Every structure is written in structure tokens, then in C-alpha cells.
Amino acid sequence: MIATFDIVVLLGPLLAACGIGVSVYLWRRSRARKAVSYRLTTQAVVSVRRDVGARVKITYDDHVVTDVRLLVLHVANTGNAEITAADFAEPLTVVLGADAEVLTPPAVAETVPPELAPEARVEGKAVVIAPLLLNAGDSFNVTTLVSSLGASNHLRARIRGVSTLTDMGDAGVPRRGWRARLRPFGLFTMTTLATAAYVLPVGWFVVFGGLGQDHAKVVLTSGPSLCGDVLRTDARTVVLKLAGSGALRSLPFTEVKAIKDKAC
Numbered sequence: 001m002i003a004t005f006d007i008v009v010l011l012g013p014l015l016a017a018c019g020i021g022v023s024v025y026l027w028r029r030s031r032a033r034k035a036v037s038y039r040l041t042t043q044a045v046v047s048v049r050r051d052v053g054a055r056v057k058i059t060y061d062d063h064v065v066t067d068v069r070l071l072v073l074h075v076a077n078t079g080n081a082e083i084t085a086a087d088f089a090e091p092l093t094v095v096l097g098a099d100a101e102v103l104t105p106p107a108v109a110e111t112v113p114p115e116l117a118p119e120a121r122v123e124g125k126a127v128v129i130a131p132l133l134l135n136a137g138d139s140f141n142v143t144t145l146v147s148s149l150g151a152s153n154h155l156r157a158r159i160r161g162v163s164t165l166t167d168m169g170d171a172g173v174p175r176r177g178w179r180a181r182l183r184p185f186g187l188f189t190m191t192t193l194a195t196a197a198y199v200l201p202v203g204w205f206v207v208f209g210g211l212g213q214d215h216a217k218v219v220l221t222s223g224p225s226l227c228g229d230v231l232r233t234d235a236r237t238v239v240l241k242l243a244g245s246g247a248l249r250s251l252p253f254t255e256v257k258a259i260k261d262k263a264c
Contacts, residue, residue, distance in 0.1 A: 097150015
């Protein structure tokens, strides 16, 4: 019985504090977070070696081109909050390089959801995607043929709440971790779990920790120990029927150090 009582006194508040701490942490993590990730890949379609470049010419619509590449841009909202068109101070822009030339109008494909309709256009040496609404999980691809693509091609933008764009490289869209999977539970559920972390040990003590115990020894924090039958226990008091006299004593929970299951 002493172990049961000590668990209530020490472990109950500790579990409650841990539960509240987890609730606060998950609540902070579940707040609106904007994030835009992208992957920019290129694939050679046709090119001419330098040693034969003067003898072989490649034309596209009767226009001489060199090192033609298929450029594919993948963009995704990987945060947990929507990004509106008004959030764009500068649009999504693929910088192609000083010598680059876009050969085909940018085409949009593989949109999620299907009704997503980004607008892509060519502006000088860049491909520009017009500001649009991107809900959490939305994504799309933009493809185009480019000649003489620069080595430093990259995506840039200025979006409210997004400090930097995340380059996914070849890794793909980041997977949802355990924190993201717990966010739908919300603050209310986590607070309920924190409360249960304290209530359950106390309840366990009330149900199994002394009701109807015969001849228990109650050790007090100060003064002599008492002997009798424990009639009732709860989170605040212990009711004891003293052996011999039969008098009832209601002891504050804070004054009881331990209750031992043995005759005294």
C-alpha cells in the first residue's frame, strides 16, 4: 500500500506536468506554418558536341538551337496552411540564365487537386507562374523546352510567411512525421490526455488503494501512527475508523505519509 500511495503523491503530478508539456509543445507545432517546396530537373533532348558544332546544326522551327533540354518544375505546398494569391509579393520565377531561350510555351501538368489551374508564362529569360491559391498539399508541374539553359537555374519567389523555398532535389516531397500525424488530434485531445495522466493514478488509488481495508497502519508525516480500518480515501482525505475506540478520523491527504496493509 505504501507504494500505491507514493505513486499518487509523486507520480500523478509528474505525469500531469509531462502531459501538459506535451500538449503545449504539440499546440505550438500545430500552429499555421507556411512552406513551399520545389524540385527543378532537366533532361537533355538533343545536343551537339563541341568538336563538331561548326559542322552540325540543330534547328527548331527553322531556328538554330544548341543543347535543348526538357525542364520540369515541381511545386508543392508542404506546410499546413493555405497560401493565397495575395501572399505573393513576387511570383514563382524560374531563372534560366543569360543565354537561355525558351522554345515552347510552359505547359502545366499533374496538378493536385485536378482543378488546380496555375498560369505559367515566359518573361525574357525566365518562366513565371502567376500568384495563385495553394492549399496545404496542393502541387503541380510545369514543363518546357529550353535551349542553352544556364548552369545556375533556380526558383525564386517572395511569399508572406515563407522565409525560404525548400529545394527537394531528388528526395521528393517530404514525408509526414509523427508530429504532423498527431496535429489533427488538436489541443483539446492532448489536454484531455494530460488530465487523464493525473486523474487515472488518483482514481486507481481511490478504487484499489484502501477502501475497506481492515487493520491498516496509517503513517503520518508528523505525530504517532494510527491503526484502524480505512473506510474511504480520495485525493484530499483519508477516513479512518480507529481500532479499539471506533472513533472516526478524517485525515488531510497531505498529512498521510503511507498506509500499510498489516495489523497493528
